Amino acid sequence: MSWIRFGRCLVAALLLLGAAGVGSAAVAPLTPDKKVERGGELTASREEFHLVVAKLLKDQxxxxxxxxxxxxxKMHRLFESYLQETLSDPAVMDFLYTSLKENAEHVTDFDAFGKALAGEYAVRGLTRLSESDFQELLRVMNVLADRLPVRDCAGMLRPGSAFDYHWLELLPLDDARVYLRLTKQALVAEITRSPRIAANTKEQTSVAYQALYAEIRRRLAPEKLERFGKIWGKPEAAGDEELCWGYRVLLSGILDLPVEPRRWMLREYANLLRPPQ
Incomplete structure (x- = not known):
């Protein structure tokens, strides 16, 4: 298999595995007092909903x-600030209100519904972050992957995974703060339909892959390079340690590229993560 074909399969496989682990973060939603009857109708007006939320955000x-x-x-106050900032954002409140109103008669558990909805939209919004913010997200995920127990790191990459907020305790506070900030930005970007990261030209994609292959070859001895290829040739068969190691090698390789190839590789990564239209 050529390096071009190998790289395309490798990155595609990794991104499909890692999409849920990168950002399945759900804002803890709320039921606005007695204005919602489960399985019934949302009777609060938009203004009443906002007022109830504002009141609750002052309730310790x-x-x-x-x-x-x-x-x-160490994460208690930081996560509290994240909740307050997210649930006081008018775009998020309007989104939650409209979603609850449209689905009230079909939903029996509004808390679970809100968490699932916010989590889905935050993941979908990752490709609406700026290129620099997307790079920061990958940097933080690389730090986290290096600190997670192997079982959790690999589990984060496997289909059906979910991000466990408690993993943030393993990060320096500044990195945990970055992760939460980007999660909120991705949610808002998705619900406001901000532009997605631009796609590369064919030439930019080709240069980016060639630079990435060169970087991986530079940092890995031949036997490790072969190991790396086997992992991403069939990632579902890789063991936990192998999968986590391969993920860190790939992210480190992307982040260590020269400026322009790195930018184009980030674009390629983001566009492989684009949700289906």
Missing amino acids: GFLDKNNTFKKGT
Whole structure:
């Protein structure tokens, strides 16, 4: 198999595996007091909904209940700020209100519905981040992959995976803050239909892949290069340690490319992640 064909298969396989793990982050939603009857109709007006949310965001009990992290942990205050910033964003509130109103008669658990919806839209919005923000996301994911237990790192990459917010405790606070900021940005970008990252020309894609192959060849001894190829030739058969190692090699290779090839490889990565239209 040529390096061009190998690279295309490799990156496509990795991105299909990693899409859920990269950003399946759900904003903890809320049911606006007694204005929603389960399986019934959303009777609150848009203005009432916003007022209820604003009130709840000042309620420490509500914030603590919806905080993934316990009081006293390093992530508690950071995650609380993330909740407040996300749930006070008018675009997010309008999106949640409209979605609840449109689906009220079909939904029996509004909390689960809101979490699933926000998580799906945040993942879909990853390709609407700026190129520099998308690069930052991959950098943070590379740091996280290096710190996760092998089982969790590989599990994050396998089909049907979900991102566990508790993994953020393994990151430096600045990196955890970046992850949460980008998750919120991706959600808002998707619901406001911001432009997606531009596609490459064929020439840019070709140069990007050639640069990536050269970088991977430069950093891996022949036996490790062969190991790397086997992992991404059939990733579903790779063991946890192999899969996690291969993921880190690929992300590190992309992030260490010269400026222009790196930019084009990031574009290629993002466009392979584009949700189906």
